[in-house]
Amino acid sequence: MSQATDTQGDEDGTIASVSGPVVVAADLGARMNDVVYVGDEGLMGEVIEIEGNRTTIQVYEETSNVAPGEPVTNTGEPLSVDLGPGMLYSIYDGVQRPLDELEDQLGAFLDRGVDAPGIEMDETWEFTPTVEAGDEIEAGDIVGTVPETESIEHKVLVPPDYEGGAVTNVEEGEFTVTETVVELDSGEEVTMHQEWPVREARPTVDKETPKTPLVTGQRVQDGLFPLAKGGTAAIPGPFGSGKTVTQQSLAKYADADIVIYIGCGERGNEMTEVIDDFPELEDPNTGKPLMSRTCLIANTSNMPVAARESCVYTGITIAEYYRDMGYDVALMADSTSRWAEAMREISSRLEEMPGEEGYPAYLAARLSEFYERAGYFQNINGTEGSISAVGAVSPPGGDFSEPVTQNTLRIVKTFWALDADLAERRHFPAIDWDESYSLYRDQLDPWFEENVASDWPEVRQWAIDTLDEESELQEIVQLVGEDALPDDQRLTLDIARYLREAFLQQNALDDVDAYSAPEKTYLIMQAIKTYNDEAFAALDAGVPVAEITGIDAAPRLNRIGTTADYEEFIDDVESNIESQLREKY
């Protein structure tokens, strides 16, 4: 959280009443969304309502023992984040306080009333200018670069609210983020540090139609329900269906330049797992440590509820900053339901008129505002960058008709529905192929045709058709048993089973299987199709179905996923299937 500057003329007030995270102050001369410090301990809060002389504040920390009469100080500034080099590798709470810094100050438990800047103000960075004295520059322009991590070069941007002008002086070398590196004739000075209010989107020129997929390395996602770079997706599912594992797989394997992972109101141990695991993992696309492209925001379920409300904004603002540098950013929010519940909790403390299921009436507006900050953008400095937003949704009782799921589905274009039934039988990722969809399929097909295989759309359609047919047949099988079906339908069931087991299922815990490149995804699909074609040819030639499904080459399809040298293995399996089946007629 940024150290708000001292602003003169703002009147400080006193606390009039306290009820949980909602504090009412009297005589406070503050504007809406100003950050204030509450009580003797200086707990951080934000103005959310002004009524006459009474100002309502949501406090980002526990308010036990805070009493009326204590002072409230106004900073006169909205809730902002510190932007600059040093955000990657970091782990923040919901208001951008670095958690490791808090641990140093407070020990293992999070106490209150402590503030720390989001980026290290004393650390020096090697600044290499990309402009010279005399150059005309405008707001948003890149003036230099800083090697932030092994994999990311940080671009130093002119803050979007600057006027711009001709460069009068440029520095080069080691500087802290607060030292001026570029001076303009307008009198403005550019440092490597800037602040931006979290609730306001950073400006862009234009939004474009995304045409490149965000390759996730997950077969069911890349293969059947792809997400575009700059796209939006929702992962709803009841508890235990694997939302978090799916989100984490995305954070690990997606081919984005930058990953922002927001743990919003989720489990402490889960965040610890991320914090422990990510530094040890490699980015499969660059071979560099995964953390070198990652920024984590962890607001666990027992941390203050108001900070949970703000953590998604903190996350997306950081994402926008990296987008402005021309990077492709992937943002995961786990879970947006907890965010919505935080809104509900605060709204009910304000005694606002509730909408559906107690959620505030502005729920839909807030959700769409958030997802609209994702997209493929033309930046104001001429670069192109994207933010892909993936939100997990935790519907109560797994019922997708509830307000958060429904309002999210109205906005997002990719829907990965998780299913408890699949999870129960340990079919992971438990993405239900009947219910899920992706509206990006058509616009991404050209990319897949060009970069993976020219018949990608056809093979995918074949897989979808086969799975659809299986669903229909399963209904009959439930009634009369498999043996009552005609031979060709029994064969379809066998083939669909391989699609489920060898293609859709993917073991996130297996080192090899955890990431499946698009080529591998395609070849597995193709191998099963080979089995399909050969098997039906054999059936037409009069081979009994039991003999076809009984060949021992086919079950090896299930082992492709975990095989590292898959190309050779697939060739071998395919030729075995072919020869074993052709022997029979």
Place this chain on the structure above:
Amino acid sequence: MKEYQTIEEISGPLVFVEIDEPVGYDEIVEIELPNGEQKRGQVLESNEEFASIQVFEGTDSINRDASVRFLGETMKMPVTEDLLGRVLDGSGRPIDDGPEIVPEEREDIIGAAINPTAREYPEEFIQTGVSAIDGMNTLVRGQKLPIFSASGLPHNDLALQIARQATVPEEIEEGDDEDGSEFAVVFCAMGITAEESNEFLADFERTGALERSVVFSNLADDPAVERQITPRLALTTAEYLAFEKDYHVLVILTDMTNYCEALREIGAAREEVPGRRGYPGYMYTDLAQLYERAGRIKGREGSVTQIPILTMPGDDDTHPIPDLTGYITEGQIMMDRDLNSQGAQPPVNVLPSLSRLMDDGIGEGLTREDHGDVSDQLYAAYAEGEDLRDLVNIVGREALSEQDNRYLDLADRFETEFVDQGFDNDRDIEETLDIGWDLLSMLPKSSLNRIDEELIEEHYREDVDEPGEESAGDESDGAAESEAEA
């Protein structure tokens, strides 16, 4: 400390007092009745003129003449190692006629959140001796794993069995001096009947577990509001024992449903806007503040492991209480009515059960190399058998293929041999996995698609085909001599 005799309104569990000096939110209040009786409460809302107070012991016989004292601090729990072996009431006062408790420290009962960067990821396997848990839904130190039960099911027997049998296998080898990191139980009863409570206490006494236990007891006829603080007192004690005194603490919270009912009661009395089914909108946050107090901390010996028990109203796991719990806890153990009527002890249905921390707590060096694969395969096979049961009811067993019949047999044996082990039977992990292999060997090798081929060669039993035999205690895995088959 300011004293008032200015009670304005008494409504349900709440008392509204007029004040002339500000009091802090969450501050503790003592109310003295004219007859000398004392009650305690907590400030729920505070402004310049009024404070609303929630009274833990209930508001009966409070009148407007009662005097109200604000103590100027939030609720504290006096903690000391001497609490072990003691029985306390729901407000933390001893009720066992033992000596007075001399606290070493007084800790705030609203625990601060553990910084996620300070947490140690839980991956130490706890052997509960229950196959359905150890084999299929492994518990680890620092986990919170609730038992989702329903009225009339033996969840208490399972909780007791876990409390009795839980060990960490390597503990024996550690060779720690007399009292190194030890095991302790904090038992927190919320609104359970006196009979149930006695059952727990009798078992603790019988097995000698009481000496290393702290019991907090808020019974069904104790005030509901008190249930709000009982678990916080218990968890504060648990944290102290774990993080200051290096104990491995197992916290049993029963019954969370009663806790949530109390939450709803207070919400209604405060005229709050209700969320789903009348429960307050902040129930998720409130429950998280309890459950998230489980865990381990880097550099500290002890751990807090939680087993909350809740009874699902109407056996419905989409009810807000189990639903919100499931979103916070790291899995759940699901009790099943059908299995119970079949006589399975414990009647755990493994299919909807889950342990999220299992994968990191098992495998080579932790339990056994084949653990993950065996458990996955058993899940898939049992699920398949379960599906087929519906079909058998319609078409009969004869109409099914030989393979399908194998799955059906496996599902039956899984329930009678693997799950049903008796509440007094303590199985080690080797035994549990070997029983798993007995069952899996009913299927042809080619069907074991979730198990590594090498492991199949090592453990698959060619000879076991006659079902029904009770697998006796000391069957070592060396018996699994199998020959490779082309």
